[in-house]
Each structure stands twice: as C-alpha cells, then as structure tokens.
Amino acid sequence: xxxxxxxxxxxxxxxxxxxxxxxxxxxxxxxxxxxxxxxxxxxxxxxxxxxxxxxxxxxxxxxxxxxxxxxxxxxxxxxxxxxxxxxxxxxxxxxxxxxxxxxxxxxxxxxxxxxxxxxxxxxxxxxxxxxxxxxxxxxxxx
Amino acid sequence: xxxxxxxxxxxxxxxxxxxxxxxxxxxxxxxxxxxxxxxxxxxxxxxxxxxxxxxxxxxxxxxxxxxxxxxxxxxxxxxxxxxxxxxxxxxxxxxxxxxxxxxxxxxxxxxxxxxxxxxxxxxxxxxxxxxxxxxxxxxxxx
Amino acid sequence: xxxxxxxxxxxxxxxxxxxxxxxxxxxxxxxxxxxxxxxxxxxxxxxxxxxxxxxxxxxxxxxxxxxxxxxxxxxxxxxxxxxxxxxxxxxxxxxxxxxxxxxxxxxxxxxxxxxxxxxxxxxxxxxxxxxxxxxxxxxxxx
Amino acid sequence: xxxxxxxxxxxxxxxxxxxxxxxxxxxxxxxxxxxxxxxxxxxxxxxxxxxxxxxxxxxxxxxxxxxxxxxxxxxxxxxxxxxxxxxxxxxxxxxxxxxxxxxxxxxxxxxxxxxxxxxxxxxxxxxxxxxxxxxxxxxxxx
Numbered sequence: 001x002x003x004x005x006x007x008x009x010x011x012x013x014x015x016x017x018x019x020x021x022x023x024x025x026x027x028x029x030x031x032x033x034x035x036x037x038x039x040x041x042x043x044x045x046x047x048x049x050x051x052x053x054x055x056x057x058x059x060x061x062x063x064x065x066x067x068x069x070x071x072x073x074x075x076x077x078x079x080x081x082x083x084x085x086x087x088x089x090x091x092x093x094x095x096x097x098x099x100x101x102x103x104x105x106x107x108x109x110x111x112x113x114x115x116x117x118x119x120x121x122x123x124x125x126x127x128x129x130x131x132x133x134x135x136x137x138x139x140x141x142x
Numbered sequence: 143x144x145x146x147x148x149x150x151x152x153x154x155x156x157x158x159x160x161x162x163x164x165x166x167x168x169x170x171x172x173x174x175x176x177x178x179x180x181x182x183x184x185x186x187x188x189x190x191x192x193x194x195x196x197x198x199x200x201x202x203x204x205x206x207x208x209x210x211x212x213x214x215x216x217x218x219x220x221x222x223x224x225x226x227x228x229x230x231x232x233x234x235x236x237x238x239x240x241x242x243x244x245x246x247x248x249x250x251x252x253x254x255x256x257x258x259x260x261x262x263x264x265x266x267x268x269x270x271x272x273x274x275x276x277x278x279x280x281x282x283x284x
Numbered sequence: 285x286x287x288x289x290x291x292x293x294x295x296x297x298x299x300x301x302x303x304x305x306x307x308x309x310x311x312x313x314x315x316x317x318x319x320x321x322x323x324x325x326x327x328x329x330x331x332x333x334x335x336x337x338x339x340x341x342x343x344x345x346x347x348x349x350x351x352x353x354x355x356x357x358x359x360x361x362x363x364x365x366x367x368x369x370x371x372x373x374x375x376x377x378x379x380x381x382x383x384x385x386x387x388x389x390x391x392x393x394x395x396x397x398x399x400x401x402x403x404x405x406x407x408x409x410x411x412x413x414x415x416x417x418x419x420x421x422x423x424x425x426x
Numbered sequence: 427x428x429x430x431x432x433x434x435x436x437x438x439x440x441x442x443x444x445x446x447x448x449x450x451x452x453x454x455x456x457x458x459x460x461x462x463x464x465x466x467x468x469x470x471x472x473x474x475x476x477x478x479x480x481x482x483x484x485x486x487x488x489x490x491x492x493x494x495x496x497x498x499x500x501x502x503x504x505x506x507x508x509x510x511x512x513x514x515x516x517x518x519x520x521x522x523x524x525x526x527x528x529x530x531x532x533x534x535x536x537x538x539x540x541x542x543x544x545x546x547x548x549x550x551x552x553x554x555x556x557x558x559x560x561x562x563x564x565x566x567x568x
Contacts (some may be wrong), residue, residue: 008245017191018196018198018256020198023169023198023199023202024166024167024169024170025166026167027166049159055230056160056162056165056206056209057165057206058205059169059203059204059205059206060165060202060203060204061201061202061203061204062201062202063200063205064198064199064200064201067198067259100261112160114160117209
C-alpha cells in the first residue's frame with residue numbers, strides 16, 4: 001500500500017461565510033491528492049484523457065471532522081482503498097497544519113470512453129495501470 | 143414526509159473539461175434543495191445564521207448515476223431522510239429535464255454555535271424547528 | 285437597445301469569509317445574464333457550441349460598488365454595449381433586492397473554432413446573429 | 427519595484443467544457459499572487475483580517491491572451507501597480523509552462539472595517555504597510 005502526500009494552502013476563494021472552507025471544496029482537494037497518487041505510481045491522468053478515456057466519479061463519501069481555515073496549509077493523504085479491475089476506490093485523509101484531522105473519505109471511479117461515456121474495463125484497456133493498482137492497493141490485514 | 147422540488151439551469155461555470163457538470167457542484171445544488179426544503183416547512187436558514195447558529199455538513203454520500211450537462215435544467219428533490227433531535231439527514235434526488243436520474247445522495251448536518259463551533263441540541267435550542275422536523279421527516283414504512 | 289433582466293438567488297457557496305459574495309462569482313452571474321440576453325434575441329449559446337464554435341472571454345472590467353449577500357436575490361441587467369462584426373462587448377448592471385447597485389461591468393468576447401481556437405468573423409459565419417447584434421446593440425446617443 | 431512569483435498547477439475543477447481554464451478562475455489565481463506579494467514584503471493578509479480589517483476588491487480588469495489548460499503549471503507574477511495611501515492596484519501577468527502569456531490584468535482594493543464595511547485610510551491605520559507599499563510600488567519611469 002502506497003500513501004501519496006501533498007500540501008495545499010487554503011485559498012480565500014475556498015472559504016464561505018461560516019469562516020471555514022466550504023464543504024464541496026474538499027472534493028477538489030481529494031482530486032489533487034488523487035492526481036498525485038497516480039503520478040507517484042508512474043501515470044498521468046491528463047495523459048489518459050488525451051487517449052480519449054475519462055474517469056468520472058461514481059460515488060463520494062466524505063466525513064467532515066474539523067473545519068480547515070484560510071491561512072492554514074492542509075496535507076492530503078491518498079491511497080487506493082479498493083480496486084477490482086473495473087472500479088477504483090481512493091481513500092483520503094486531510095489534516096490541517098496542527099495535525100488535526102479535518103476530513104476522511106472515499107471516492108469511487110470507473111473509466112469510460114470520452115465520446116460515449118460507456119464503461120471500459122481497466123484490466124483490459126489499461127493493463128499497466130491495472131498491474132500498478134493491484135500492486136499498490138490496500139491489502140487485507142493478516 | 144414532504145419532498146421539496148426546485149429547478150436549476152445548469153451554469154457554464156459548473157461544467158468541466160469532460161463536458162459535463164463537475165462532481166463537486168452537485169453538492170451546491172443539494173444545498174439549494176435543502177434551503178428550499180427548509181423554506182417550505184416555514185423557516186429560513188439565512189435567519190438562523192443571523193441568530194449566531196451555523197449548520198455545518200458532517201457527512202455527504204453521493205451516487206452519480208448520469209451526467210448533467212450545460213443547456214439542461216435539473217430538478218432537485220429534497221426531503222428529511224432522518225432526524226434524531228441532534229443530527230439531520232437530508233435525502234436528495236436530482237433529475238435532468240428528460241427525467242433521467244443524475245444523482246441520489248444524503249447529507250448530514252448538526253447545529254453549532256457560530257463562535258465556538260460547539261454542537262447545540264436542536265430540540266432544546268430550536269423547539270419549533272424540532273417539531274417541524276419530527277413532523278415532516280421520512281416515516282418508517284408500515 | 286435591448287436590456288435582458290434575470291434574477292438569481294445568492295447561493296451559500298458563493299459567499300466567502302468576508303460574509304459577502306466572493307468577487308469572482310459576479311463573473312458567473314454576468315454569464316447567466318449574457319445567456320439570457322442571447323435567448324431574448326432568439327439564439328442559444330449551447331446550440332452554437334454544438335456547431336463547433338466557442339465564444340471565449342477576451343476581457344472583463346468589473347466595478348464592485350456594494351456587496352451582495354446570502355439571503356438576497358439579485359437582478360442582472362445585460363445589454364450589448366458594443367459590436368463590430370468580430371468582437372462583442374456586453375454591459376452589465378447587478379442590483380440587490382433593495383435596488384442597490386452592486387456591480388457594473390463589461391465583458392468582451394470573440395468567436396473561435398472549438399478545435400483550433402482560431403478567431404471566426406461573426407458577420408461571415410453567423411449572419412443571423414450578426415444582424416441581431418447590429419439591431420439590438422446600444423446606439424450612439426443623438 | 428518588487429515582482430512576486432508563484433506557481434500553481436491547474437486543477438481539473440478549474441476547467442470548463444471549452445477544455446480550458448474557466449475565465450473567472452484567473453481571479454482566484456491573481457488572489458494567490460497577491461497573497462504571495464504581501465508575504466514577500468513582510469505582511470500577512472490572514473493576520474490583517476484577524477484585526478478586523480478586510481480588503482475587498484473594488485475593480486478588476488483582465489485581458490485573456492491565451493487559454494491555460496489542465497496538465498499545465500502556470501506562473502503568476504504580481505506587483506504593486508499603483509498606491510495612493512487609500513487604494514492599492516495590483517498588476518498581474520500569468521504565463522503557462524511554455525512561457526506563453528495567458529493573462530494580464532489589474533485589481534484595485536481598499537481597506538474597510540469588517541463590521542461596517544466603511545473605508546479605512548491605509549496610511550493612517552496601517553503605517554507599516556503604507557511604508558512598504560510606497561517603497562515597493564512601481565515607480566514612474568525616468
């Protein structure tokens with residue numbers, strides 16, 4: 001199991017009138033973490049899209065534990081929570097710069113053809129990604 | 143059980159380079175549905191905030207079924223999925239203008255003091271809201 | 285000269301920690317006004333894009349007079365400030381529900397080929413739009 | 427004259443269905459540049475807000491030269507274009523990673539009391555900021 005780590009400075013634009021980061025913006029941070037995770041195992045999501053494949057989100061589950069604030073930097077930890085050859089589930093933990101856990105969550109993705117949005121088997125169409133996902137995904141504990 | 147219905151025209155700003163609505167923006171639409179739901183049972187979230195109470199999101203679960211697109215109008219159905227005097231869970235279904243189900247999901251909320259972010263019991267601090275939530279929430283099926 | 289009018293309820297997501305609408309979000313509202321303006325003269329921007337033409341922004345000038353707030357509804361007035369067969373300049377005025385002027389501004393647009401981003405003459409490629417823009421644009425005062 | 431430089435990786439969330447960065451998002455990048463500029467001359471905007479002062483935008487002027495894209499990193503150059511003791515005008519130039527100029531622009535700001543939104547003279551209320559702004563602002567060419 002590989003955990004990718006990336007830092008993001010909270011943007012003013014990401015706050016709302018509660019004085020904290022607006023809840024939908026954590027999904028954007030998770031995407032940044034995901035991109036980093038993919039890079040660390042040797043791939044590029046931008047390049048995948050150039051081949052005519054998209055990887056839309058099919059499910060998100062987010063638990064908000066503690067609000068992140070402007071003026072802080074947050075750390076996004078991302079890993080492959082689950083993978084079955086078709087669906088990928090990424091896991092996330094976001095902490096603020098005092099080490100407080102702000103968010104835990106998962107997002108589930110498939111691959112689809114950019115024109116038709118028809119699902120594509122990752123195992124079949126992207127064998128190198130498939131191998132890497134099998135290798136780096138979270139393993140069942142002994 | 144009361145289901146509030148509201149329509150939203152998809153904004154260009156809400157799309158991404160997949161040519162469909164960016165997944166995080168559905169959370170904004172759910173919030174619009176929630177605001178409408180609250181209005182329909184006789185309250186105003188904006189007014190609640192003016193009394194020094196916030197209602198942050200503690201959990202979201204979103205299932206993305208079908209992409210919404212620019213040029214379409216979507217319909218947001220919102221109801222009270224669950225309520226226990228402290229936590230409120232709203233349920234959502236979003237359909238496009240051809241009746242296709244784009245999203246189903248839930249979001250969970252608590253009430254907190256705006257200054258301290260300490261949880262407040264809705265039953266105790268907002269008895270009128272409490273009564274309405276009890277009345278309009280989804281009832282167990284017979 | 286035709287002035288299109290459209291109303292928008294301020295979204296919570298559009299606020300920032302100043303407790304007012306974040307300045308970049310007015311550009312989104314201007315776009316909504318622009319879309320309405322185009323509809324009122326008989327066209328659809330979504331349909332234009334389907335023919336392989338985009339109309340990117342080349343310049344914006346925004347004057348922020350008074351902050352819009354959550355809980356308010358704003359009115360967007362949009363007109364064709366200038367048009368020369370190639371460039372269109374839209375004018376905007378946004379007022380809150382007490383009639384206070386929140387924003388005045390302009391945005392300038394061209395038409396480009398969706399694949400190459402090369403400029404296209406509106407007069408030549410979209411003669412019907414051209415005629416309408418000539419007809420409805422702001423006329424020099426006598 | 428001091429020019430602050432900062433890099434930003436384009437986020438997927440920042441694109442729209444044109445396949446390029448949505449025009450309003452450049453304002454967010456300018457804000458990141460501004461924050462960096464302020465840090466480089468020894469101050470913190472987040473800290474200023476904690477003293478009960480806000481610095482809202484009163485005007486933006488943006489020229490869009492070339493579209494930035496997902497998969498790229500952009501460089502934001504920010505400087506103090508003008509300053510008169512009350513109003514600050516920041517200047518911006520944003521380039522993509524091939525050195526192409528994507529955007530040039532300015533934004534104008536004042537300082538206001540967080541509660542009343544009444545203007546505050548920077549020279550009077552923030553003498554240290556005043557001195558720095560006088561020192562680092564763009565000087566008239568000889």
